[in-house]
Amino acid sequence: MEVSPMPSPDEAAAIAAAVQAMLAAQDGADADPRPAAYRSAWRRAAVREGVGLAPDQTRSR
Numbered sequence: 001m002e003v004s005p006m007p008s009p010d011e012a013a014a015i016a017a018a019v020q021a022m023l024a025a026q027d028g029a030d031a032d033p034r035p036a037a038y039r040s041a042w043r044r045a046a047v048r049e050g051v052g053l054a055p056d057q058t059r060s061r
Contacts, residue, residue, distance in 0.1 A: 045055035
């Protein structure tokens, strides 16, 4: 990968770390494809409360 203008050593390290993190997130088998809002614990608690379950209850009746 080429970056122009030439970054400083600290900037180059930050760019490389960001690219590695992005690639790792794409390759992760455990990656949840849902948007962050749909993975939210707050959302899960609200949905459970909306159907009459305790917010911390993990199983339906």
